[in-house]
Amino acid sequence: MQKLNIGNANLEMLGKSVAVLAALVLLMAAVSACGSSDESGETTFSVTNAVVPVAAGANTALYFELTNTGSKTDSLIEARTDVAKEVEIHQSSQDSSGMMKMQEQDEVKVDPGETVDFEPGGYHIMLLEADELTEGDTVEVELLFKNSPALTVEATVVTYADVAH
Numbered sequence: 001m002q003k004l005n006i007g008n009a010n011l012e013m014l015g016k017s018v019a020v021l022a023a024l025v026l027l028m029a030a031v032s033a034c035g036s037s038d039e040s041g042e043t044t045f046s047v048t049n050a051v052v053p054v055a056a057g058a059n060t061a062l063y064f065e066l067t068n069t070g071s072k073t074d075s076l077i078e079a080r081t082d083v084a085k086e087v088e089i090h091q092s093s094q095d096s097s098g099m100m101k102m103q104e105q106d107e108v109k110v111d112p113g114e115t116v117d118f119e120p121g122g123y124h125i126m127l128l129e130a131d132e133l134t135e136g137d138t139v140e141v142e143l144l145f146k147n148s149p150a151l152t153v154e155a156t157v158v159t160y161a162d163v164a165h
């Protein structure tokens with residue numbers, strides 16, 4: 001009987017130390033998650049002049065200036081909005097025959113201190129099958145980065161003439 005009690009006590013202690021160990025592992029995971037985001041540096045972005053031209057058809061685009069205000073290179077990897085069925089990162093470019101074409105981009109890299117213009121003829125966030133937009137309205141778009149926290153951008157709906165250079 002005595003032996004069994006000791007056995008139970010040991011088992012209980014083992015159970016407790018497993019629980020403590022599990023808690024420690026969780027704590028360490030939480031701490032290292034914080035540590036790694038600190039380590040990846042101050043990766044932050046700012047956006048200025050965000051505009052969406054009124055859609056001529058169902059598709060339109062988001063234009064803005066994206067500045068890496070952090071200390072490390074980071075990439076824009078995704079954009080989301082409720083006002084379009086699909087959102088893609090595009091780059092317009094001219095092929096060898098002079099034809100303009102758009103290509104989907106997996107990411108747009110931005111070096112520290114660099115500003116990348118998302119503008120007609122270059123990078124843009126393609127809004128496919130967009131809702132009907134009215135000039136003066138505001139469109140909310142979330143930008144997602146490889147390392148930096150997501151950024152919510154309030155873009156103003158403008159006319160095409162406003163974005164033409």
Ligand SMILES: [Cu+2]
Pocket residue numbers: 061090091102124125126
């Ligand atoms: Cu496009």
